[in-house]
Amino acid sequence: MNYIKIQITTEIERQNELILLLDGFGVEQYEEMSHEVVAELGRDEFSWDYVDPEILNISEEMYQVTFYLTEHEKELAKKIQEEIEGKDFGTISMEEIEEEDWANNWKEYFHPIPIDETLTIVPTWEEYHPREGEKVITIDPGMAFGSGTHETTFMCMEALAKYVHSGNTVFDIGCGSGILSLVAAKKGAKKVLGIDLDPVCVSASNQNVALNQMEDQITILEGDLFQVVKGQADIIVSNLFAEVIVGMLEDLQKHIVSEGIFISSGILAEKADLVKNALVDLGYEILEDHVKGEWACVVAKAGKK
Template identity: 40%
Template sequence: MKWAEISIQTSHEATEAVANIFHDLGASGVVIEDPELINTYRLSGAWDYCDIPLEENTEVVIVKAYLPVDEAIDGKLQLFEGKVNDLSGHDIDCGCGKITCREIQDEDWATSWKEFFHPVKVGEKIVIKPTWEDYEAGVDDIVIELDPGMAFGTGTHHTTAMCIRHLEDLIEPGMKVFDVGAGSGILSIVCAKLGAKQVHAVDLDGVAVRVAKENICLNHVEDTVTVTEGDLLTGVTGDADLIVANIVADIIIKVIPDVKIRLGAGGAFIASGIIAERLSDVTAVLFANHFTVDKVSEEGGWVAVVARKEC
């Protein structure tokens, strides 16, 4: 099958808005090439080895998405360009806004990014290790074997890393967790490895569901984690002790009322994937739905919120 890789050079400010446009066009996720993030990891020493040079221009963010090449692709490209141009009317600076498109095969998409993914220690204990690389684990390390394939989520982006660190603080043995927008399954696996008794992961994209199941088996947590294809919390039953959603602000705002229903009294909600400028929008909806905000963390212009349902 052929895919269209649509890429835009934009600004940090416009990143989430562009991601939302891609989502509306049917993309199940986006790839964000953030030079600030690359430099952060390049200088942190978190990678055992890295031959990626420091980025000098940190103002240009590249956002990519993949859509199937079919009879609708030309119309979607025109719609994408039009919606991006419309952002200026909402006082959003899109930067240069250069858009490119190229056709790729499944196998190209699935493997071309692997040279940039190395083992990295994300939190106090959690280490994300690509399945094709070696890593000598420390005494307290919890190693997550990961092959994202064509799903989204390697654990190295600020949004996922903040989620993982909050999960290290919040997960207790025996907890029940819902993971909304599971992607590669990384957060569900982290929950299981930290002691959660039951984890239910949901993703709208069938490819992500397949990849998540493969990674769950790689990490031998299939008795703890189940994955289903679905739209946010639609069809999810029962109550959770903790719900995590690493998506984007608008989708988080949409799912908060359902989180309120599915979260047990006093339960925790971790929301990430929020650009800093949208924090007040998210917290306003949290307060309106009777949540208290316990903690807000920020990295590289991205924000994660830990909220609790009022008893």
């Protein structure tokens, strides 16, 4: 079945009026985009891992909704268009799109990813023959963030491959699919804790840990790092937004060993200085900072305790 994608953009003052109009047509499910939505994300930063940066630049005066009707609802789509244009609500666009398997189509873009000469990430649906001495991590992200293809994830994996040593304890904050926990374990970490607030991510991480038969090294916990974890790590990795990272740094101090390594990404490149300055203020030494595309990764060493 094909669908009709409808997008309406109006002024924020007409938000309630537009919602009532759509409700009158029986449209109850839609995506919203507004400055208010962005503000809500800021008030609840720990409930999400990734947001398209474009939404952060939305005008305070704009309100936009997007929804889908089936190909059998063309008459309804036409009536909505006439009503929107007749009442001068703003702009409306309609586009016919083919039915797609949204959950699986992205897989055609996820192929084996070499982290270095000794370790490669391989999706479950790809056949792969490792070289002699090469280690492989098999992964299916499911609905969780973290396949290794995104710049932030890849930079964290590169840093873990460089800094993890045999016998280390590693904490992975916001573990998503568990991919960073798996990299740390494959690189020799003796104990890895993956922590995430999202039960979907916890489930995906546990499945990937089991898929790689690494339950003895990796434990996945649901909750807030500062509530569910005791003890300290040699390395802490966090692939979250800059503001979230800065906000948790003081609490993080009690969970990292003297001169331990903190690897952070999920940072928009223009906000890298925000993270670096906050780390320096707490006595960290910046070891590396890299940029790929729009994203930055910062590696720092904690001070002596």
